[in-house]
Amino acid sequence: xxxxxxxxxxxxxxxxxxxxxxxxxxxxxxxxxxxxxxxxxxxxxxxxxxxxxxxxxxxxxxxxxxxxxxxxxxxxxxxxxxxxxxxxxxxxxxxxxxxxxxxxxxxxxxxxxxxxxxxxxxxxxxxxxxxxxxxxxxxxxxxxxxxxxxxxxxxxxxxxxxxxxxxxxxxxxxxxxxxxxxxxxxxxxxxxxxxxxxxxxxxxxxxxxxxxxxxxxxxxxxxxxxxxxxxxxxxxxxxxxxxxxxxxxxxxxxxxxxxxxxxxxxxxxxxxxxxxxxxxxxxxxxxxxxxxxxxxxxxxxxxxxxxxxxxxxxxxxxxxxxxxxxxxxxxxxxxxxxxxxxxxxxxxxxxxxxxxxxxxxxxxxxxxxxxxxxxxxxx
Numbered sequence: 101x102x103x104x105x106x107x108x109x110x111x112x113x114x115x116x117x118x119x120x121x122x123x124x125x126x127x128x129x130x131x132x133x134x135x136x137x138x139x140x141x142x143x144x145x146x147x148x149x150x151x152x153x154x155x156x157x158x159x160x161x162x163x164x165x166x167x168x169x170x171x172x173x174x175x176x177x178x179x180x181x182x183x184x185x186x187x188x189x190x191x192x193x194x195x196x197x198x199x200x201x202x203x204x205x206x207x208x209x210x211x212x213x214x215x216x217x218x219x220x221x222x223x224x225x226x227x228x229x230x231x232x233x234x235x236x237x238x239x240x241x242x243x244x245x246x247x248x249x250x251x252x253x254x255x256x257x258x259x260x261x262x263x264x265x266x267x268x269x270x271x272x273x274x275x276x277x278x279x280x281x282x283x284x285x286x287x288x289x290x291x292x293x294x295x296x297x298x299x300x301x302x303x304x305x306x307x308x309x310x311x312x313x314x315x316x317x318x319x320x321x322x323x324x325x326x327x328x329x330x331x332x333x334x335x336x337x338x339x340x341x342x343x344x345x346x347x348x349x350x351x352x353x354x355x356x357x358x359x360x361x362x363x364x365x366x367x368x369x370x371x372x373x374x375x376x377x378x379x380x381x382x383x384x385x386x387x388x389x390x391x392x393x394x395x396x397x398x399x400x401x402x403x404x405x406x407x408x409x410x411x412x413x414x415x416x417x418x419x420x421x422x423x424x425x426x427x428x429x430x431x432x433x434x435x436x437x438x439x440x441x442x443x444x445x446x447x448x449x450x451x452x453x454x455x456x457x458x459x460x461x462x463x464x465x466x467x468x469x470x471x472x473x474x475x476x477x478x479x
Contacts, residue, residue, distance in 0.1 A: 151235050152199035162331030163190025163246065166255050191328035192244040192251035193335075196230070202237030204345050204367050204477060205336050209329055211350025212320070213269065213305045215249030216242035218349070222456040223301040224292035229347075229455045232464040241336055241344070245325045245352065247310035254310035256321070261313040266302050272412050273452035274402045286402050286410060290449035290457035301456075325355035330362035343367035345471060350452065351375055357384040360391055368394040368475040370467055373452055376419055377426035385426070394436040394474045397423040398467070400450030401443050416452075436474055440466070 170182025194216060208219045208230065219242050221228045230240045244251040247258070267278040276285040283298060285291060292301075307313060308320060333344045343365040348356035353374020360366055361383060369388075371377075374397065378384040388395065399420050407413035423439045430437040442450050447462060454463050 151231065153196050153234070154199040154201070155197040156195060158192065158194050159335065160190045160192055160251070161335050162328030163188055164255065186253065186255070188253045188255040189246045189324050189328065190251055190253070191246060191325075191332050192249065193241050193332050195239065195241045196234060197239040198234045198237060200237055201239055203233075203471070204342055204475065205239045205241060205340055206233055207241045207243065207329070207333055207336060207344045207346050209243050209245060209325075209346065209348045209352035209356055210248075211348075211352045213307070214349070215244050215304070215306050217249075217304050218453070218456065222292060222460065223297035223304075224294070224458075225300075227461070229460065229464055232461055233468070236464075236468050238345075239340070241332060243329060243332055245355070246321075246328050247308050247324075249306055251328075252309045256310040258308060258310040259312045259314040260307045260309070263314075269305070274400070274410055274412050274416065275451045275453075277409070277411065286449075286451070288401070288449040289451065290459050291451055291453070292456070292458060301453075320351060320355075322355040322358055325352075326358035327362055329355060329359045333359070333363045333365050337365040345370060345475065347467075348372065348374060349455070357388065360384065360387040360393060364391065366391065366393050368396070368471065370396045370398065370470070371423075372398050372455065373400065373416070373419075374423075377422040380426065380429040385430070389430065389433055389435050392435065395426075395430065395438070396467070396470050396474070397427070397437075397439045398454065398463070399423075399439075399441045400452065400454045401448050402451065403441070438470065438474070440470070442466075 164187075166186045166188055168181055168184050172183035173180035208216065210216055210218055219228050219230045219240075227235075230242055234240055247254045247256075267283075270283060271277055274286065275291045276283060276289065278284070285293060291297075311320060329346070333346065336342070336344050345368045346356055346359065346366055347370045349372040353371045354376065356369060356371060356374065357378045360369075377397070378388065397420075399416075402410045402413055403416045403420055405414050405417060420439075420441075427437040427439050442448070442454070442463065445466065447459065447466070450457050450459070450463070454460065457463075
């Protein structure tokens with residue numbers, strides 16, 4: 101075979117690999133491609149050709165196995181539930197590793213009514229934080245927490261409400277308000293505008309399968325979530341030999357703190373508007389301090405009593421004050437803690453979903469700078 105034939109054969113095999121990669125990505129629903137159209141737009145050409153994915157996949161972490169009493173009746177296999185098992189309360193993890201990996205792995209934990217989708221894209225279709233941090237050299241591990249999204253198998257029976265609530269969450273998340281039959285935006289808002297973006301935002305919400313939302317019960321078992329997150333972080337360590345930066349959002353903040361009690365492989369925690377900071381001298385607080393974990397709190401705009409036209413502003417000010425209390429005690433005890441209010445950094449217009457806002461890349465860069473300055477990359 102002459103050189104030209106070799107070259108042709110090599111190109112053919114390379115093209116087959118690219119087609120196979122495209123098919124796999126389409127099956128997984130990964131948004132790292134320009135589109136599953138059959139065109140040669142592989143992972144190597146994502147967003148200005150700046151990202152190559154070396155490896156990606158999924159796994160489950162943590163959870164338990166429940167067993168019913170009795171003996172399974174194989175003759176009535178379809179209806180028999182005696183002596184049966186169920187694999188429940190685990191995390192489901194989608195991961196991507198960039199070819200040019202230079203930083204620590206990042207594990208992302210979503211908040212209430214959300215799934216990992218929120219980290220992967222934005223309501224108007226731009227790069228989400230997963231892509232942005234991949235481009236910065238981090239592998240990303242995106243969790244669906246137990247009883248949510250693709251980890252919906254639960255040991256606790258929940259009741260899912262069908263009562264409409266878009267306007268409630270829109271207001272709670274400080275995106276704007278709902279007046280005279282229309283959604284409005286806060287002045288200077290960085291949230292993507294337009295009916296299409298708003299439609300996409302609302303459709304990313306998903307229920308908790310183990311929660312009785314019909315009766316207003318929004319209690320989530322933080323220990324179940326924390327142990328699954330810890331199992332994820334331990335699995336990342338087994339695969340990479342590296343500790344992880346844990347990024348949490350909102351409701352995910354509470355189990356995020358508790359996770360430190362169950363694993364020794366957290367390099368840092370970046371908490372995006374967590375529900376509350378750990379109470380000083382609590383078990384969570386002590387675990388964070390004992391393991392010397394650097395903490396960064398990030399808060400957006402429209403927080404404080406001065407925002408009289410933002411109904412949730414005072415509530416979020418109360419929640420943010422717990423970070424100040426934590427910070428004062430944690431740093432006094434020798435810990436590393438930073439509380440970042442984005443307007444103080446000259447970054448304005450952000451709501452509860454800063455990682456999906458129009459300037460999410462600016463905030464991601466701010467987070468990366470904090471990591472570079474505060475986290476031991478040799479962890």
